[in-house]
Amino acid sequence: MNIVVGINGMTEEKDIRPLVEAGADEFYIGYVPQAWSDKFGWEICPNRRPYKDYSYRTFEEAKKVCDTVHALGKKIYLAVNEHEYDSDRMAVALDILRDGEKIGFDAAIVSNLALMIEARSAGVDIPFTVSIGGGASSAEAIDFYLENVPGIKRIILPRSLTMKEIKKIADEAKGRVALEAFAIGDPCAFNDEYCFSWHSEGCEMFCAFLLSDPRFVRAPALEGNWKKRISSYDGSVSEERRIIDAAARSEAGAFGSVAEACDYEEKDDRSIFLSRVIRMCGLCSLKFFDEWGISAVKVPARGGEMRDEVIRMVKKAIDGGLEPAGCRALIGDPKFCSGRRCYYNYPS
8 A cells, every 4th residue: 555645844855755765655735825825814724734834835836846756756646625615715726726737746635526526617637536525435425426526536535434334445446446544643523524614723623622621632731721721711611521521431431441541651752742643543454454455545744743753653554464562562652552542443
């Protein structure tokens, strides 16, 4: 399987080559041209990463990184994967896809079905990868996309699927379209494909509010922040707290104690980084994905650090077929595989 890695802030071979040497086969980027920022601001983003340093800002920058990746013999994709666009944003998103075609990206990663159809109607022929936001969570959904949108080369499987569901879809999609799955990285607190909360730097997302609970993300800086939020919100917080407590009790029943599910041993900079940034993991699933014919696995590392370290972990999992004990050893955290952080191994 190929390893697909998100990148930002790099255009030179000296910066990208180490990722290739670590095992990356394909890359993807966000691109927010000035025409978008002038109309909508940078706080609303066409690719669900509305942070100033996460996207390339000019045609020239995007072309430079594209050319560099191609010179290294690898592929690179353009993410235009916001879930929805009103008519004004749709027009500029189409221009971004046109730019992507001129630049020479190997495909565009798109969530919004209307944008795909509009692009084809407008004569934009760049190949498409259906993002997880497209919600292709069954063979029937895949059939729908393939029948209605020409030029779909790959479909990224939602992170809410179980291993049994992924195996069924892989069997039915074989020979018809390539599939991609997440290997490791940041989670969605809910079901990404059914979430229409904007990813915006201008205001906090609902999921981010929930994840500020230190039992969901164990970071000391957030613990005081949670208490501050409690004191600054009205009575509705008590209901959120009730929901979170109920969820914690449910997890405790499934996985042992809340402490076992949520506490991690952090001994050095490496384990601190890995236990906080790699909040969800599918490493022990990768050997099965490889056997089932899934084409690629994603490392969503845009804006991340230690990308080469994470890529090597994923590469080792693919090559060696790690068991949970091996994953825990790689990550340096004996409690990592408690179930709470697994993309695919749900108790159900």
